[in-house]
Structure formats: structure tokens, C-alpha cells
């Protein structure tokens with residue numbers, strides 16, 4: 001099982017690490033622009049907005065996706081889902097949203 005994650009401050013990566021060590025699986029990062037918090041915050045208020053991402057395409061049909069809960073939209077995650085889930089390249093996505101600080 002591939003465990004994808006997008007993270008801004010590291011929490012979703014930590015969750016992905018925990019899932020990978022508990023259940024096994026390969027971690028794959030979804031990379032995007034390194035923008036300041038305030039810019040992401042503004043973009044996160046625009047529904048359906050996507051941004052350029054860089055990640056390895058899934059090879060299986062089921063994945064786990066760890067990501068931060070952002071106001072209305074997390075644009076890198078939107079692009080990822082549009083590219084791989086809406087196009088039905090993957091059939092099952094287990095969504096793991098991260099909200100507060102887990103340290």
C-alpha cells in the first residue's frame with residue numbers, strides 16, 4: 001500500500017510515518033511550491049483551486065492520503081485527487097486529514 005502525504009509543517013508526514021510503521025507500506029511525498037503561510041492561507045479559501053505538484057504516480061489501485069485540513073481547500077491535495085482519483089487510476093483512497101498539532 002502506498003501512503004501519500006502532503007505536509008506544510010510536518011504533522012501529516014509524522015502521521016504517514018506512524019501508519020507506515022504500524023501497517024507497512026511505502027511513503028510517497030506530494031511536493032509543491034514552498035510558499036509562505038499567508039499565501040497558502042489565501043489560496044486555501046479558493047474552492048477547487050489546484051497548484052503544480054510533483055509526486056510519483058501510484059502503482060496500485062488503493063492508497064492512503066495524509067494531508068492537513070486547510071480552510072476550504074488544500075490546493076496540492078486537490079491537484080493530486082483530480083489527477084489520480086477522479087481519473088479512476090486509483091479506485092480507493094483512505095483519507096487521513098490532520099488538524100491540530102500532534103507533538
Ligand SMILES: Cc1cc2nc3c(=O)[nH]c(=O)nc-3n(C[C@H](O)[C@H](O)[C@H](O)COP(=O)(O)O)c2cc1C
Pocket residue numbers: 006007008009010011012013037040041042044067068069070071072098099100101102
Ligand atoms: C493554510 C492553512 C490553513 C489552515 N486551515 C485550517 C482550518 O481551517 N482549520 C483547522 O483546524 N486547521 C487549519 N490549519 C491548521 C492545520 O490543519 C494543522 O496545523 C495541521 O496539523 C498541519 O498539518 P501539516 O503539518 O501536515 O501541514 C491550517 C493550516 C494552514 C497552513
